Amino acid sequence: xxxxxxxxxxxxWGRSRFANVAAxxxxxxxxxxxxxxxxxxxxxxxxxxxxGAGRCYGDAALNDRGQTILTGALNRILxxxxxxxxxxxEAGVTFAQLARRFHxxxxxxxxxxxxxx
Numbered sequence: 001x002x003x004x005x006x007x008x009x010x011x012x013w014g015r016s017r018f019a020n021v022a023a024x025x026x027x028x029x030x031x032x033x034x035x036x037x038x039x040x041x042x043x044x045x046x047x048x049x050x051x052g053a054g055r056c057y058g059d060a061a062l063n064d065r066g067q068t069i070l071t072g073a074l075n076r077i078l079x080x081x082x083x084x085x086x087x088x089x090e091a092g093v094t095f096a097q098l099a100r101r102f103h104x105x106x107x108x109x110x111x112x113x114x115x116x117x
Contacts, residue, residue: 003035008070010062013055019062023051027073029090035069053094077101 008023026032036048048067061068071092078088085107087098098109 003031005067008068010051010054010068012062017062019064019066019068021063021066021068023068023070025070025073029074032069032071032074032091035067050091052092055094082107 003024003026005022005024007020009018009020010023011018024031024035026035047063048069049061049063050069050071051061051063052071054061071090074090074092075094075097076090077093077097078090080087080102082105087102089098095109102108
């Protein structure tokens with residue numbers, strides 16, 4: 001089955017900008033890869049971009065009239081090595097998830113979002 005693209009209206013966290021996009025909601029990395037490799041979307045669309053938790057105050061992830069891969073379902077922490085402090089994450093993992101998992105282990109991150117989401 002091909003990638004499903006459907007019309008959606010996205011906004012920034014501050015609700016100052018909006019975009020009408022062709023959106024895909026992959027629930028696996030395989031589906032996300034298919035969405036990226038098959039970026040010939042509905043007629044009249046342009047480009048493809050990933051959109052995470054939507055907590056950006058700016059409009060960096062808005063792609064008006066383009067294709068947008070919504071990564072919310074790709075929210076798994078795949079592995080963590082305490083020795084190297086390296087984590088392998090899917091694209092939809094939020095800072096809140098990281099904090100819940102790693103603060104209890106006495107690990108933190110140098111930069112985090114202002115919203116904590």
